[in-house]
Amino acid sequence: xxxxxxxxxxxFALSAVAFVFGLIxxxxxxxxxxxxxxxxxxxxxxxxxxxxxxxxxxxxxxxAITAFWNGKxxxxxxxxxxxxxxxxxxxxxxxxxxxxxxxxxxxxVLCLIFRxxxxxxxxxxxxxxxxxxxxxxxxxxDNFTKGSIGDYSGELSPYMFSLxxxxxMCAASELIGQRPPTSDLIVTLAMGLITFALINIYGIRKKxxxxxxxxxxxxxxxxxxxxxxxxxxVPISLACRLFGNMIxxxxxxxxxxxxxxGYASGIPAVLGLYFNLFHPLIQTYIFIILSLTxxxxxxx
Amino acid sequence: xxxxxAGLAMLAALGAGLGMxxxxxxxxxxxxRQPEASGKINAILLLGCALAESTAIYAFVVALILAAK
Numbered sequence: 001x002x003x004x005x006x007x008x009x010x011x012f013a014l015s016a017v018a019f020v021f022g023l024i025x026x027x028x029x030x031x032x033x034x035x036x037x038x039x040x041x042x043x044x045x046x047x048x049x050x051x052x053x054x055x056x057x058x059x060x061x062x063x064a065i066t067a068f069w070n071g072k073x074x075x076x077x078x079x080x081x082x083x084x085x086x087x088x089x090x091x092x093x094x095x096x097x098x099x100x101x102x103x104x105x106x107x108x109v110l111c112l113i114f115r116x117x118x119x120x121x122x123x124x125x126x127x128x129x130x131x132x133x134x135x136x137x138x139x140x141x142d143n144f145t146k147g148s149i150g151d152y153s154g155e156l157s158p159y160m161f162s163l164x165x166x167x168x169m170c171a172a173s174e175l176i177g178q179r180p181p182t183s184d185l186i187v188t189l190a191m192g193l194i195t196f197a198l199i200n201i202y203g204i205r206k207k208x209x210x211x212x213x214x215x216x217x218x219x220x221x222x223x224x225x226x227x228x229x230x231x232x233x234v235p236i237s238l239a240c241r242l243f244g245n246m247i248x249x250x251x252x253x254x255x256x257x258x259x260x261x262g263y264a265s266g267i268p269a270v271l272g273l274y275f276n277l278f279h280p281l282i283q284t285y286i287f288i289i290l291s292l293t294x295x296x297x298x299x300x
Numbered sequence: 301x302x303x304x305x306a307g308l309a310m311l312a313a314l315g316a317g318l319g320m321x322x323x324x325x326x327x328x329x330x331x332x333r334q335p336e337a338s339g340k341i342n343a344i345l346l347l348g349c350a351l352a353e354s355t356a357i358y359a360f361v362v363a364l365i366l367a368a369k
Binding site: 244290 | 368
């Protein structure tokens with residue numbers, strides 16, 4: 001215990017000295033630049049001192065968190081397939097579905113605000129500001145849907161857009177420390193089942209029930225059972241793909257946080273840009289384009 | 301014992317890695333041949349990578365089921 005205390009004090013002292021050294025050096029270099037003009041070597045020196053200052057501050061904060069809030073490095077990572085349960089008004093509920101309800105409520109309130117407060121002010125003749133962004137996003141989604149499926153794109157584009165908004169919001173909920181709802185197999189399976197229903201609804205609407213059944217036995221009636229099985233596999237594969245990707249990103253972030261322990265300030269934020277924002281965006285794109293491809297297959 | 305099973309299940313990632321590597325290599329060749337078609341090639345590459353990745357993802361889910369208590 002005594003030894004760890006000494007080490008902690010030495011760490012504090014080292015980081016504080018490095019920070020003060022960096023600060024003084026940076027101030028000196030800048031006053032030099034102010035009086036005598038700038039040069040390339042001086043700029044490099046000032047940048048180096050800045051980096052030293054940031055690293056020292058990060059180390060100081062990490063040491064402080066480790067010492068006072070008991071943030072240990074190398075903690076055990078515990079994860080489970082299903083999320084923790086909380087009690088809400090006496091009902092035992094999964095945390096992810098609570099997060100999902102909150103996200104849905106936020107999206108609904110935003111929808112109402114946009115519909116009744118923002119949209120009436122829009123000017124169709126000379127769009128500006130926020131209206132430009134909305135028109136750009138919706139036009140891009142419309143074109144994307146139209147490129148993937150010719151007919152019915154007008155009906156499917158709003159659903160796909162809301163799906164994209166929902167999935168991006170779910171991924172963003174991980175940024176504030178919640179388990180993302182899309183890392184729950186139930187949620188992704190529900191989304192896969194909606195896609196399955198859409199495939200069959202649009203197939204039957206386009207060709208009629210007999211035509212839909214006939215299209216399953218298209219090249220040869222022998223292939224019919226295999227086609228039925230591969231159709232049933234679609235929602236399961238969609239659900240497992242999304243679930244596996246999201247929980248994989250979550251586990252990687254948990255591992256990073258537990259390895260860093262108390263020093264986990266700053267670094268997870270940079271890595272989270274990939275694992276919490278870019279990766280879910282790609283998964284959203286893939287989910288949507290796969291849904292559209294399967295629907296297109298059914299109505300072709 | 302189940303941990304060994306989980307590790308063995310992840311051998312499926314080998315196939316996904318091979319498939320994604322081949323797909324990306326071919327996409328790079330295609331872009332080198334026709335740089336103006338890079339947008340379309342990108343979309344197809346993403347879709348193909350997602351499909352190739354899915355076997356590894358299934359293996360990952362199986363490994364999770366085995367490893368998580």
